[in-house]
Amino acid sequence: MLCWIPCFFLGFLFWGSAHGVPQTNARPDVTDQELFWGSDQYDFAIVLPAAGLECFWHFAHRGERFYLNFMVQWVMGVGHDRHLSVTVNTPSDLLLSTVDDAKGQINFEAAESGFYQMCFSNFHNRFGSMQVSLSFGVYYDTYQDPSKSEEEEKKKEEISKELNNTLSVIETTTHKVETYVFHMFRHYGFSRMRKSVDYFLLQSNSKYITWWSMALSLLIVTSGYLQLLFLKSLFVNNTGTEGEKPRC
Structure with missing residues (x-):
């Protein structure tokens, strides 16, 4: 009976070391590709599907200036609503700022150190996707x-x-x-x-004008052909005698 006590004690130690390890990852449910560290500038574009939601986290120290610039580049699908819902939350999950527009700038001083969450929602477009250009980071106003x-x-x-x-x-x-x-x-x-927004807008207008021009050209040709058939049907061809001419 006494020989089981050391074994039980060792098993308890191994179980405690396996389940009592301190957590070093601030966001264990988030991949490394969605986390951004350091006082650098990040500039890229994302594509949000219909009614889609995309969130990113960036670490900021207390006293740093956090900025976020965004702009909708193009919208595809049904509806074509260019409004984008953007929210920024503090590390304590408090709503810090929100913007609902096609473009915007968010700039504030970090009051606490931790991961600040940025979420981009495309709930305005239930049947259309959009591409959004992002630029965010942290910096110091005065060198320290x-x-x-x-x-x-x-x-x-x-x-x-x-x-x-x-x-x-x-x-x-x-x-x-x-x-x-x-x-x-x-x-x-x-x-x-x-x-880039102007470029995509010009490209979209060019495609719009090209397709409508082709559609109108086809409509004009079709209507002319139908009018010709209608006028031809008004004349009666009498093939009985050679001297008679077609009459209306």
Whole structure:
């Protein structure tokens, strides 16, 4: 009987280690392709099916600026409603912002660290799909290195005073230029979205005009042929004598 106690104790330890491992993945039900990390800019397009819903998660630290730009490029199917429902939720599953339009921009400062959820719903089109261009990411308004402590900052200030603040001025100016370049590319991406929307609109109008022109041409030819048959049926051909002419 006593020999079963160590075995039972070891089995209990193995069971606890298998079921008591701390969870390192923030979203275990989400694949790695749907999670985005880092302070980078993401720019791509997705296709939403009829009444479809697509969600993405992006990690942001507290104090960072989170931005999201979206624009509907084309709509196919029945209805052709270009409205897109967009919602952004905080890591604590609270609704932070919502937009219901064909294009929009969302920009806010992250109040807490964690994964922010972005959902795009095409419930306006029950029988049509749409392509949406997305651009989102995080950035800092002012440069701040989170890896440096306050003591290092004080030492840096003392050293910079001795060096006439030359290095500090160069570093601050460099990061300001990087921030301005980042915003320039961000606005350039949004203007590129508009250009792609105009291109798809022109292509759609060209196809629309081409098909309607072909349909009207076919209608004109068909109506002319039917009129010719109708006029021909008004004349009676008498083949009895050669001297008689066709009469109406």
